[in-house]
Amino acid sequence: MGRVILKEKMNKKRSFLRTAAAYPHMVWSVLFIVAPLIFVLYYALTEEDASGNFYFSFANITALAGESYLPVFFRSICFAVVATAICLVLAYPLAYFLSKCKVSSQRMLIMLVMLPMWMNLLIRTYSWMNILETNGLINNLLTTIGLPNAKLLGNGAAVVLGMVYNFLPYMIMPIYTVMSKIDSRYLEAAADLGCNGPQTMLRVILPLSASGIISGITMVFVPSVSTFYISQKMGNGRFEMIGDTIERQFMSNYDYHMGATLSLVLMVLIIICLAVMNRFGDEDGGVLV
Amino acid sequence: MKLLSRLYMVLIFVFLYAPLLIMVLFSFNEANSLSNFTGFSLRWYEELFQSEEVLDVLSNTLILALLSAAIATVVGTAAAVGIEKMRTRWLKTAVNTVSNMPMMNPDIVTGISMALLFAFAMKLFHMESIFGFWTVLIAHVTFNLPYVILSVVPKIRQMDRFLPEAALDLGCTPMQSFFKVELPAILPGVLSGFVMALTLSLDDFVISYFNTDGDFQTLPIYIFGMTKRTVTPDIYSLSTLLFAGVLLLLILSNLMQSHAERKEQRIAAAKRRARSGRRG
Numbered sequence: 001m002g003r004v005i006l007k008e009k010m011n012k013k014r015s016f017l018r019t020a021a022a023y024p025h026m027v028w029s030v031l032f033i034v035a036p037l038i039f040v041l042y043y044a045l046t047e048e049d050a051s052g053n054f055y056f057s058f059a060n061i062t063a064l065a066g067e068s069y070l071p072v073f074f075r076s077i078c079f080a081v082v083a084t085a086i087c088l089v090l091a092y093p094l095a096y097f098l099s100k101c102k103v104s105s106q107r108m109l110i111m112l113v114m115l116p117m118w119m120n121l122l123i124r125t126y127s128w129m130n131i132l133e134t135n136g137l138i139n140n141l142l143t144t145i146g147l148p149n150a151k152l153l154g155n156g157a158a159v160v161l162g163m164v165y166n167f168l169p170y171m172i173m174p175i176y177t178v179m180s181k182i183d184s185r186y187l188e189a190a191a192d193l194g195c196n197g198p199q200t201m202l203r204v205i206l207p208l209s210a211s212g213i214i215s216g217i218t219m220v221f222v223p224s225v226s227t228f229y230i231s232q233k234m235g236n237g238r239f240e241m242i243g244d245t246i247e248r249q250f251m252s253n254y255d256y257h258m259g260a261t262l263s264l265v266l267m268v269l270i271i272i273c274l275a276v277m278n279r280f281g282d283e284d285g286g287v288l289v
Numbered sequence: 290m291k292l293l294s295r296l297y298m299v300l301i302f303v304f305l306y307a308p309l310l311i312m313v314l315f316s317f318n319e320a321n322s323l324s325n326f327t328g329f330s331l332r333w334y335e336e337l338f339q340s341e342e343v344l345d346v347l348s349n350t351l352i353l354a355l356l357s358a359a360i361a362t363v364v365g366t367a368a369a370v371g372i373e374k375m376r377t378r379w380l381k382t383a384v385n386t387v388s389n390m391p392m393m394n395p396d397i398v399t400g401i402s403m404a405l406l407f408a409f410a411m412k413l414f415h416m417e418s419i420f421g422f423w424t425v426l427i428a429h430v431t432f433n434l435p436y437v438i439l440s441v442v443p444k445i446r447q448m449d450r451f452l453p454e455a456a457l458d459l460g461c462t463p464m465q466s467f468f469k470v471e472l473p474a475i476l477p478g479v480l481s482g483f484v485m486a487l488t489l490s491l492d493d494f495v496i497s498y499f500n501t502d503g504d505f506q507t508l509p510i511y512i513f514g515m516t517k518r519t520v521t522p523d524i525y526s527l528s529t530l531l532f533a534g535v536l537l538l539l540i541l542s543n544l545m546q547s548h549a550e551r552k553e554q555r556i557a558a559a560k561r562r563a564r565s566g567r568r569g
């Protein structure tokens with residue numbers, strides 16, 4: 001009896017020791033994840049007077065509804081939605097074809113899909129500028145075959161192209177992950193029960209891959225709506241997005257309070273987006289890494 | 290249909306790779322141009338390695354990546370061990386949710402929230418500036434942590450949970466049991482977490498950008514500065530090198546993983562043989 005109690009005591013001590021292993025991480029998380037997010041809220045709800053003291057104010061929040069910010073929000077969401085939709089349209093067939101490839105080549109092909117993401121985003125975007133600019137590759141080609149130059153950079157389409165190019169793999173990966181797990185017997189059963197190709201697609205494959213679509217959408221939408229480099233470069237600075245505004249407030253206007261307010265908006269926007277998406281899909285959408 | 294699907298895949302891959310190929314090609318351009326390829330030369334690579342600024346930035350980036358990945362791996366592995374053992378459900382969920390936040394939040398929000406913390410600390414302690422190496426390091430460790438935890442936790446779950454208990458019963462101290470029994474079992478996860486953290490840290494621009502001052506520059510920040518001026522092909526040679534580095538890391542970690550898988554398979558096969566041998 002005594003031995004059992006002793007053993008239990010030791011077990012308790014051991015499991016305490018083991019949970020204690022997480023303490024440094026917990027302290028770190030509170031200091032550098034939770035506290036910073038609280039500071040976002042704090043800065044958003046305060047203003048600074050001439051002597052550098054903070055006082056509470058809703059001025060930043062009310063400024064959001066003004067003319068200088070509403071179009072920016074609208075534009076960001078529009079661009080991000082369009083880019084996400086195009087990504088979905090491009091990625092869905094690709095993911096399907098990939099899942100139909102030989103298993104041995106699938107691993108290789110998936111590596112190929114992911115590889116461009118390891119190139120720095122700045123460079124990937126810059127190299128598109130090179131292709132599209134006035135004396136860039138495409139226009140050089142047009143000149144050589146005697147066609148007039150086209151203005152390809154600095155419009156909305158270029159911004160969307162930048163987003164689609166940079167974030168397409170984020171859409172392909174989760175959809176592919178889900179599709180490759182679909183049991184082929186379901187498809188056979190559907191065929192046996194009289195479904196033709198499109199019907200099987202619509203009634204069997206599409207519902208079964210919904211969770212992948214959902215996580216793909218969030219994984220493309222979140223970076224698209226918050227980007228600031230792509231819109232600056234591909235849009236020649238003519239299409240200001242939330243990210244651009246935040247960057248300007250921090251790096252040139254030094255208005256941390258307005259910058260924090262905009263970040264807060266971005267966060268709320270994304271929480272809403274995630275919540276909506278979670279209602280549609282279940283959790284195991286497919287993890288990228 | 291088969292032909293059509295092949296064609297579609299080729300088209301998408303061309304779309305994904307064309308800009309990268311152009312970048313690599315023009316990094317070897319002889320002329321100072323990013324649109325006319327005149328001939329092959331290593332000129333821009335040479336210029337790169339003669340620039341002291343670039344070498345400085347390169348060493349900054351590597352030191353930062355190695356250090357942040359190392360810290361994140363140690364803290365994250367310990368955290369994974371602890372979190373898996375937690376009995377209080379809500380605490381476990383809370384810890385997981387909080388530590389995943391940098392993964393869910395857009396980079397710009399993570400970057401700015403930390404910048405605000407540091408700005409406030411600066412104000413509080415009346416400091417000149419704290420932005421620089423240390424703030425970027427803290428930021429990198431923070432966004433690396435969830436990825437390390439995510440790659441270690443599955444390995445802990447896969448491990449035979451009686452192993453550490455057996456070690457303890459045989460007289461190991463908890464520390465010994467961790468280092469001699471558990472760590473070897475979860476090592477593949479720990480290593481892939483480290484590599485993941487390394488690549489993320491090498492690649493990060495947004496979070497570093499908001500948490501540094503003009504003096505401490507990493508490669509992506511330096512590249513960002515370069516794209517603001519008129520650009521010469523050396524930016525492409527720099528990114529080609531960066532890409533080659535990341536590629537090497539990825540191949541290495543893939544090899545490591547498949548090596549570990551093969552080893553596991555061999556052990557399993559040996560066990561099966563031993564069992565059937567006893568029976569026979």
